[in-house]
Amino acid sequence: ELKVEQNPLFLSMQEGKNYTIYCNYSTTSDRLYWYRQDPGKSLESLFVLLSNGAVKQEGRLMASLDTKARLSTLHITAAVHDLSATYFCAGPPGGGATNKLIFGTGTLLAVQP
């Protein structure tokens, strides 16, 4: 079954800086999801990547998917404090047509002034 690993697990960065969160997964998957969670809150969908080479951008966040490398990245450009949250990547377990998702452990992002 799919295993999802994110790194780093914790990221402290200054406002205005750029950084990338990495999501590696263990088996072939044709799609990858990114979610955001604010402290004590629910999960909000950020991106759905449905094919190899897919790239999605929303504001200062850009996500990409490389299915051959089994890697997705979430790039943060010129970080601002409002981006502080936990970011999760997730993928379907494979081997069948189901949308139950396997989640990574999350990356806690803290943007410092």
Next chain:
Amino acid sequence: DGGITQSPKYLFRKEGQNVTLSCEQNLNHDAMYWYRQDPGQGLRLIYYSQIVNDFQKGDIAEGYSVSREKKESFPLTVTSAQKNPTAFYLCASSIEGSDYSGANVLTFGAGSRLTVL
């Protein structure tokens, strides 16, 4: 507005008691899910249902039970058999239980925080 409603938001339970967490959706989604989140960890799947009157165990189903008598509702019971039930519980739904062509994104409720005293 369409969405998922979970209740209660906070729940305290004594050891040995069963408790039921409510999850209602008005999105007309076929599939519903229960996830558990522990501090500093990702989400783990407890149960999921792709259609009314049918559900499957997830990765950590022991000590939990569910029902799916109506499309809109997917309650989760945390039984006394669950040894460490203190956690944040998230209910989610998606348009279809299985889908290759569309995005089929999971929509989450606000969560229920269960504490065992």
